[in-house]
Amino acid sequence: MIVVMQRGAASREVQQVEERLRELGFATHPIVGVERTVIGAIGDRRDDLLELVANLPGVERVVPVLRPYKLVAREVKEETTAIKVGKALIGGSEVVVIAGPCAVESEMQLLTTAKAVKEAGAHLLRGGAFKPRTSPYSFQGLGEEGLKLLAQAREATGLPVVTEVVDTRDVELVARYADVLQVGARNMQNFRLLQEVGQAGKPVLLKRGLAATVEEWLMAAEYIAAAGNQQIILCERGIRTYETSLRNTLDLSAVPLLKELSHLPIIVDPSHATGNQRMVLPLARASIAAGADGLMIEVHSDPARALSDGPQSLTPPQFAQLMEEVRQVALVVRKPIRAQAATSCQAR
Amino acid sequence: MIVVMQRGAASREVQQVEERLRELGFATHPIVGVERTVIGAIGDRRDDLLELVANLPGVERVVPVLRPYKLVAREVKEETTAIKVGKALIGGSEVVVIAGPCAVESEMQLLTTAKAVKEAGAHLLRGGAFKPRTSPYSFQGLGEEGLKLLAQAREATGLPVVTEVVDTRDVELVARYADVLQVGARNMQNFRLLQEVGQAGKPVLLKRGLAATVEEWLMAAEYIAAAGNQQIILCERGIRTYETSLRNTLDLSAVPLLKELSHLPIIVDPSHATGNQRMVLPLARASIAAGADGLMIEVHSDPARALSDGPQSLTPPQFAQLMEEVRQVALVVRKPIRAQAATSCQAR
Amino acid sequence: MIVVMQRGAASREVQQVEERLRELGFATHPIVGVERTVIGAIGDRRDDLLELVANLPGVERVVPVLRPYKLVAREVKEETTAIKVGKALIGGSEVVVIAGPCAVESEMQLLTTAKAVKEAGAHLLRGGAFKPRTSPYSFQGLGEEGLKLLAQAREATGLPVVTEVVDTRDVELVARYADVLQVGARNMQNFRLLQEVGQAGKPVLLKRGLAATVEEWLMAAEYIAAAGNQQIILCERGIRTYETSLRNTLDLSAVPLLKELSHLPIIVDPSHATGNQRMVLPLARASIAAGADGLMIEVHSDPARALSDGPQSLTPPQFAQLMEEVRQVALVVRKPIRAQAATSCQAR
């Protein structure tokens, strides 16, 4: 770390900071400038220590040099982590598409939608059984009943299932039914939940928090990794900004940035990012063009009757159109989309 | 709600929207303008229904007229809710001050600090036993051991105890030791946790989420209230903005705004808001001048050795100075600070 | 507009609002709900009137129904405005690329760069002669000398020139040299400058303000249009958010959104948006995939010696690579890039 001393800090203060740094295990290198002294401190980064030092008399601020995350950093593992889910390989050489309704509402709704997205070429099925809703008076999901319907839809289509878990007490239950455990935006810094899903033995899809920095997001992934699970899929889903013409602001810069910072695969959810189905198709194309490993798309067999997030859901024909256009963009960036649907349909 | 139809929506579309609204139990009043038709729909607000309608063909957008929260709204209860904790009355005619260390670190640290804040006139003691930390490698708190030390400090000083709960599985445990359960900023939309603390039979201190709107914050309070508990203290602690010269941006406008929108008491935490102890005193004065019912202030007997958030902690003498200055501002806004410390010390 | 009355507004207050609305030329339609009365007011939108009404006794808020912009709205002109600059048609059926250095520094630098971008297929040359810099101690541009060099580079390459104007007093001067007048992000709400460039008889490239909403941006365009000039190119260049890992947050959702709201062409500047040349290529691909009409890219013959914004500048070979990849994405969205460079080189 670099410790910047206040202008006019006493040389006694500089000495005290150096002593404290050495006590904490750092080698110190003071540099005396005209206006300020800075101290270079060589040693492991621990955020606790940054804070301790920042509070010593005469210190203006502490600038960390090393990154706070270790296990998920590209620096420690050059090749992208590829995660096998069913026949799909997320983070591999092909674009993977997860699709399905926001919430599981009924057997009919789920099965119809699941078959339609499978038909159009989706690789995984999404659907919420436990829904975190802003209002206590909104539909909260079907709970375990919803999980059973998801398992049934997997049976019927062969598509592995992604579903959200919102409570540490439910992790075991959800892991019994799901192929991938989703941690939603509102729980990105629910650290206990991160630790639990890190021990559940299933891949985790980690959505970016509503107003999380890329660094905080990677630190959340680090919690999961530190609990023993590196099968983590990052999912950009829009951030909160002053702009309110769409629900959130999709941060596509995060895609190439994360490719540089981390070895984890990154997918994009343009449906939640915009809350507007007319924006989903162009932003799905853009996500793949930016280098994303996959997409997460909301599809509903009858959006006008959806109990949750209808306005952002595509109809099955709109989704088929999206798959077609995304397929072409994927070819340009040399991450083709495998025609898994057709093949596995023959197999059934 | 008001349904704004798209420019050029077909009259058949207008009719269909009206029919659907009536199906959903609304009385409808179409208003045909030159460019657009809008439909006034009279009935109860349910956010699910807003979404359903927003997705009908020809609809441009839906504008809710009623507020989404009911139990916590000033509209339904004119007088401010006053919450009795020990001898303090939060939301009553006096300013209440909660003080103590960010994290409980040791018996010595906690007791020394607790006695000091009591001496200076604080009414409640704060201290974290379960700490939500951005990094998995930072100090995570002493857990139940910390709760026991808090109970011990209450014994020694007579100050009721506020402490955070971060996991639904810990609510019962924390409620056994604490006088007020704190829900932290990162858990403001951990809806399961809100439901659990709503049933724990203790007052709840609900911090504003990092990037929560005032409306979302009140909806989080509504979750607690809907679970049966209206003993909720709102705590403004800074929001995330583009400005990075301090940790967060303290939103003091939220104080008079919440006084208008809700009957719940509102306190301010300038320590977490700024992360800089030099800003705490002026913003504490400002909070009370803005009309807040109280303050939450970090105090540490030895900030330079604090394991968490040292840079924002006041020393005991700094805190005594703060109490003195805040007391004078409180008089101006006619919410005096009771000299509880002295009285109850005599009583012991 | 819709006027929402306060809960419990007196019927006399409702009447007064209705009277005032009729005075102002609106037809009124009151709708009496259980909790609140709302008044639909039919008439032209004028933001002054919204404010007047919002301040009447008993009014809670006013919700506009119509959009505040008129001339630049897609609603009033269905086909996209295509702007002819030299041989390029911005907003037409092909993607147009503007490239060049951030600032004009010297004849050598400009000519070398101009020839290189022409060679790689760029359609217009960019370069700043008047630079708005955060610090008064930074390089402020060469002024008229820079404009002359731009004219010289146009002579040498045949590329039309885009350059920024920062002062109402310079509009005439800059318009003498430039083919397109650029209004920068910091001047997006310099309304006098907007009016001046609206009368200068040249197309205007209007960058989005640092923290401008899409609506404010269109209102800035409306100023130019109201001054008599509809030859306006919108340029998304990133917005200010809490995320600081890159310079700004590129808002690609704005591309399909603007396509819906306005008939003006929209291009994207990923160089300023990110401030990091490694992000420029993937985001350039993404911009075109999202439906943008063109790109604005910083290229410098020797970025390591650039006097301004070196870290985000591409070298000529990097730019050639970008053109190649963008060309393929452009084919997918059926907006090919014309090989203008080659053709016109032959012509010379």
Next chain:
Amino acid sequence: MIVVMQRGAASREVQQVEERLRELGFATHPIVGVERTVIGAIGDRRDDLLELVANLPGVERVVPVLRPYKLVAREVKEETTAIKVGKALIGGSEVVVIAGPCAVESEMQLLTTAKAVKEAGAHLLRGGAFKPRTSPYSFQGLGEEGLKLLAQAREATGLPVVTEVVDTRDVELVARYADVLQVGARNMQNFRLLQEVGQAGKPVLLKRGLAATVEEWLMAAEYIAAAGNQQIILCERGIRTYETSLRNTLDLSAVPLLKELSHLPIIVDPSHATGNQRMVLPLARASIAAGADGLMIEVHSDPARALSDGPQSLTPPQFAQLMEEVRQVALVVRKPIRAQAATSCQAR
């Protein structure tokens, strides 16, 4: 500055960076860590040079150590700059209040309001003759006619006049009539305007930009100071955040922060910050409690007929109430408000 090299940067790259730094006049101090090398570079801060260095091969990032502003920094001038305007001393030992209508609308409106604010104890009169409005169809101000009315109001009340200038071409004209030149939020980075007002020989009131950081704001002040004028009053007026329940988010933390960073006086405008007159009184009290040197308050003799910003304007009796309450808070922070009104009324 501190130059952080990339992990694994070649030692040749480190050498090249050192050489380049020395060429640019810096003394260099490399510190070789386990993962990364950092280079301390001692010399003057120039933002151009930071950029140049940031772009060298092998460099990850550059961390400035010194602040970018010099003339306006507290570091170079310990005592607060006090600015004499009429009988008021802004930045002195007393709180100063500027009040008046948003826009000058008519002789009657201005004189009535001016007399009322004088009566209640205001020290300066505000009023806009040139109004920067988001919509080209809104009232744009009376122009020079408005300036004349302001001069007339000064005659009638003895209050010095603050008014906005929005165009470099108008600076001379406005300076003929005004006692203080206001640069509005939308022009905070209109650098040419800053330079012009810096040469106009009148104190400048510099509003914070809509989304300006504290550092950018001080850099804008630095432009004025570098043009030869240090009579600068900073005015906090709310910043743009994701929170939309009020117009902007008033950043009161900026007050104590600026007191630390700069010697310039700082006042607060709660009227524009909130856009809601019910919030103005509590936030005016809070501003003074936070340590502000003064206030800027919108008052209108008949807010319901105001042509601009009516909803945020106080009536004269509301303003008198505000003065009374602010006076008491000012006493607590030992910055009394002088009863200038009464005295000078007697004198007339």
